[in-house]
Amino acid sequence: MLILFWGRRFGDGILGVLRDYTTKREAEETRKRLEEQLHHARKLEAVGTLAGGVAHEFNNILSIILGRAEIAEYVADDEESRKKSLSIIVKTTLRAKDLVRKLLMFSSKEIEMAEYSNMKASVDEAIALVRTTIPSFISITSDIEECGSVYASSTEIHQIILNLCTNAYHAIGDRAGFIELSLRKVDVTVTTLLDGLTPGPYALLTVRDDGVGLDDETRLKIFEPFYTTKGPSKGTGLGLSVVHGIIKSRKGSVNVSSKLGKGSAFFIYLPIAGGVKQNEVSMTSENRSDASLKILVVDDEQEVRDVHQTLISSLGHMTECAEGPEEAIALTKKEKFDIV
Ligand SMILES: Nc1ncnc2c1ncn2[C@@H]1O[C@H](COP(=O)(O)OP(=O)(O)OP(=O)(O)O)[C@@H](O)[C@H]1O
Ligand SMILES: [Mg+2]
Known part of the structure; x- marks a missing residue:
């Protein structure tokens, strides 16, 4: 509501504008609530996408374990070949255990609440998960550098990477293409200022593909909610707006560079957090007891x-x-x- 008034007192004129901010605040609260719901829904959807890939990986793991157990029980006729089967069982079970740990990290609310996480570890985990969901004719390569902790939870980093890689896969289509991921520590200085980032150390994550690329008009719209060029049953147009939302809330930035018909590259800057987290302290020979x-x-x-x-x-x-x-x-x- 806008009220304009004009008053006259002791010979002076007063021109005033009154604005009612209640509706604006309510709208802001509704927007925030919707954003949170959207974030949660996207996370569930991402877990759903993973389920297919994970089920496939588990089937492989179980057939190795079962096969090796049967070999040890019925086929192996000497101690050495029995031991070989058993050690393969142990290794494969550890692979399954690792997969479960990553899945729990991916879906855990507790970890989502974490203020910051190790960028390299989170990126490595996300890439391992992405590999289970993207067909093997698309090569996924990575060059990941240690760059400390960032102010984002590992779940958020997983979501960013899963959304970008899924888009890259869709842009490549059913042919042999590539997705390249790289992680570097960079210094944003006053002279290299991007998107209003505060100067300081940043983790720069690049996701590059050789897919269809973007024309100028599409490039301007991709971060808008519900903007999609995929059919109604294929895309909701929310993936990149979720990515954008996470990065902005973490005081980072996301940019895209693309050439139609050649491919695209997404550049994500996230500020690096200083110091070591208390709960990152690991078991060392000093704090482990042999008693x-x-x-x-x-x-x-x-x-x-x-x-x-x-x-x-x-x-x-x-x-x-x-x-x-x-x-x-x-x-x-x-x-x-x-x-x-
Ligand atoms: N790597 C890419 N290469 C080419 N086009 C892309 C790429 N990433 C995104 N786009 C374009 O941006 C649009 C919006 O992407 P976004 O991830 O927000 O939604 P979506 O993939 O269409 O649907 P959703 O992610 O909700 O399933 C896509 O429909 C596509 O046209
Ligand atoms: Mg998408």
Whole structure:
């Protein structure tokens, strides 16, 4: 609402403008809420896209484990070939464990809340995830440099990379093409100022493809919400606006350079955070203890309890097992354990 008034007092004129900001504030709040909902929905969708690739990767892993277990049980006739199968089982299981860890990182809300994360580690994880979703006739290469922590969660970095690489894949289509990712630490100085970035150290992530490229008109519109050149069932036109939203909220910038028919390159600048996070402290020989411990293993599956008990005992620790929380509580009342 806009009210203009003109008053006359003691001979002086007053010209005033009153603006009602309530509606503007409400609109701003609604916009923020919608943005949050959109962010959440995009994350769920990204997890959905991953599910297909992950299921495929798990099938491979399980067939190796199953096959090798059968070889060890029925085929291998000497100690050496049995050991070989067992060590392949261990390696492949670790691959599955790693995949689960990455998936949890991708979907975990807790990690999303993190203020900052190691850029190289997050980019490496995202690339590994992207590889499971993009066909192998598209080559994905990366040249990733350590550049410390950035003020963005690893989930946000995963989302940025997944959206950019999915777009690159769509721009390439069903032919052998390439996606190149690079990460460099750069200094933005007063003379190289970009998009109003504050001078300082930045992580520069580049995602380049040899897809169809963009014409000038499309290039100006790609970050707009709902702008898509894909069919209605193929694209919602939200991917890049989510990427833009994340980067802007983290005081970074995103630019694109493209040539129609040749390909595109997206440049993402994220400010590097100083110092080392407290929870990044890792286990070193100084803070690890070699003393024998008394450990209580709690799990409802007999097989899992047996495995843990055997491995822990082989390291020289004492173990007891409980099937569930009630049995565990009863045992801790009777005996003192170092670790449960
Ligand atoms: N690497 C690229 N090469 C060529 N065009 C691109 C590239 N990335 C984005 N675009 C263009 O920008 C448009 C908007 O991209 P955006 O990711 O926002 O939405 P979308 O991919 O169409 O749909 P969504 O991501 O919601 O599934 C795309 O439809 C496409 O025309
Ligand atoms: Mg997209």
